[in-house]
Amino acid sequence: MLARILKGSRTLSSASLFLRPHIHRPYTAAQLVTSASKMTNSNTVNIPCAERVAHFEQDVWSIFTPLAVECQAVNLGQGFMNFPPPDFVLEAAREALLRNDCNQYSHPKGRPRLRNALAKSYSPLFNRELDPEHEVVVTAGANEGIFSIFAGYLDKGSEVILMEPFFDQYIANITMNGGVPVYCPIRPQGDSTKEMSASQWKVDIKELESKITPRSKIIVLNTPHNPIGKVFSREELEEIGALATKHNLLIISDEVYDRLYFNPENHERIATLDGLWERTITVGSGGKTFGTTGWRIGWLVGPKKLLEPALGAHTRIVFCVNSPLQEAIAIGFEKAEEQKFFGSQVSAYEHKREKLLSVFRELGLPATVPDGSYFILVNTDKIQVPQDYVFPDLLYKRPRDFRTCYWLAKEIGVVAIPPSEFYSKENQNLAEKFARFAFCKTDETLDAAAERLLKLKAYIK
Numbered sequence: 001m002l003a004r005i006l007k008g009s010r011t012l013s014s015a016s017l018f019l020r021p022h023i024h025r026p027y028t029a030a031q032l033v034t035s036a037s038k039m040t041n042s043n044t045v046n047i048p049c050a051e052r053v054a055h056f057e058q059d060v061w062s063i064f065t066p067l068a069v070e071c072q073a074v075n076l077g078q079g080f081m082n083f084p085p086p087d088f089v090l091e092a093a094r095e096a097l098l099r100n101d102c103n104q105y106s107h108p109k110g111r112p113r114l115r116n117a118l119a120k121s122y123s124p125l126f127n128r129e130l131d132p133e134h135e136v137v138v139t140a141g142a143n144e145g146i147f148s149i150f151a152g153y154l155d156k157g158s159e160v161i162l163m164e165p166f167f168d169q170y171i172a173n174i175t176m177n178g179g180v181p182v183y184c185p186i187r188p189q190g191d192s193t194k195e196m197s198a199s200q201w202k203v204d205i206k207e208l209e210s211k212i213t214p215r216s217k218i219i220v221l222n223t224p225h226n227p228i229g230k231v232f233s234r235e236e237l238e239e240i241g242a243l244a245t246k247h248n249l250l251i252i253s254d255e256v257y258d259r260l261y262f263n264p265e266n267h268e269r270i271a272t273l274d275g276l277w278e279r280t281i282t283v284g285s286g287g288k289t290f291g292t293t294g295w296r297i298g299w300l301v302g303p304k305k306l307l308e309p310a311l312g313a314h315t316r317i318v319f320c321v322n323s324p325l326q327e328a329i330a331i332g333f334e335k336a337e338e339q340k341f342f343g344s345q346v347s348a349y350e351h352k353r354e355k356l357l358s359v360f361r362e363l364g365l366p367a368t369v370p371d372g373s374y375f376i377l378v379n380t381d382k383i384q385v386p387q388d389y390v391f392p393d394l395l396y397k398r399p400r401d402f403r404t405c406y407w408l409a410k411e412i413g414v415v416a417i418p419p420s421e422f423y424s425k426e427n428q429n430l431a432e433k434f435a436r437f438a439f440c441k442t443d444e445t446l447d448a449a450a451e452r453l454l455k456l457k458a459y460i461k
């Protein structure tokens with residue numbers, strides 16, 4: 001498969017999609033695997049890679065991030081902020097770097113100061129007094145936390161139920177640990193040719209139950225949801241929780257956007273529902289919470305017994321998480337309240353959401369209005385990409401949204417992400433008419449994107 005990817009990459013050379021510009025930009029693990037394999041192939045040594053990475057396909061980020069640079073496009077693709085973290089968090093990081101104790105190993109569970117700060121901040125949100133010694137584990141970003149849970153629970157052939165679209169890293173995290181992802185779509189209910197609320201995307205609970213087999217071990221929930229922006233209602237959480245209880249599944253509740261939702265009444269945590277604390281590990285992210293996605297600080301919250309296997313794996317994967325930035329995130333939590341940080345962050349994101357939505361409204365392109373997270377899914381069906389437009393070969397093998405997003409980047413100058421990347425092969429058709437735009441960007445960037453997007457008027461039927 002890697003050979004296929006490499007062959008595919010050569011066919012794209014005219015589009016120079018694989019030029020690596022000498023500027024800093026985020027990488028994903030799959031990109032690094034691809035680069036490493038290229039290095040091996042460019043000399044005479046040929047050491048085959050492990051099965052567990054051999055099936056990785058070229059990921060969406062390694063196509064669209066270089067494309068953004070190549071076309072000097074406004075990048076609303078990857079979900080990283082192009083504005084700095086809050087001053088009080090940056091200041092804490094600077095000070096921590098100057099303290100010797102912050103430059104040495106931390107406890108694998110996480111620095112006590114951060115575990116205490118997390119327990120204090122989260123106890124009221126979980127309606128229980130969290131024990132910082134046993135009910136919180138600090139991880140290298142939410143992603144490593146999730147990987148550690150899979151490493152701690154999956155055996156070869158264990159099945160993990162995912163609702164799609166899903167955060168793309170889940171798949172490699174599952175398969176690298178011997179697990180098998182099983183998919184159930186969240187479908188838009190109603191007329192997706194008109195603006196929709198994210199709450200109109202629903203999972204059919206009977207269909208979800210039909211995916212459960214005796215090999216099912218874990219169900220993954222993501223709320224607020226990337227990329228739909230859906231915040232699952234209490235009723236939906238109760239139904240999912242009831243299934244997990246009936247079939248004895250572990251629930252991973254990926255709540256990395258738990259400080260980014262726009263209607264304070266409707267965000268609920270599945271771990272707070274009757275009887276579900278005992279079977280739920282909730283995942284959080286310092287990157288999303290304080291705009292520090294490159295710091296790689298995340299956390300797991302759950303009962304001691306459930307966290308132990310994940311902690312065991314985490315200790316062997318990273319041993320501990322980088323110390324100075326744990327300290328900075330701890331101070332971030334300690335000061336967030338007096339700084340009224342979370343409220344003002346939500347207001348800032350709400351303003352950004354409205355700014356970007358207003359462009360799609362003006363264009364008459366139906367969007368899904370997110371209730372949380374910082375993504376907008378837009379129905380691009382009305383955009384008429386010229387029929388004779390020539391795309392790089394590789395894109396003809398991908399679903400239509402890849403070509404629409406490529407054209408958007410090249411001709412309109414704005415990068416969005418094709419959401420079929422977040423679906424299993426059999427359900428990618430559900431995503432073909434959508435594009436995902438991230439609004440975790442400065443107002444200047446959003447204004448520049450708006451100006452370019454308005455050029456779409458000439459292409460809308």
Ligand SMILES: Cc1ncc(COP(=O)(O)O)c(C=O)c1O
Pocket residue numbers: 079140141142143144167222225226254256284285286287288293296297298
């Ligand atoms: C749904 C979801 N889960 C997990 C993560 C990973 O978070 P982190 O950057 O803390 O590893 C992301 C990042 O985009 C995400 O969107």
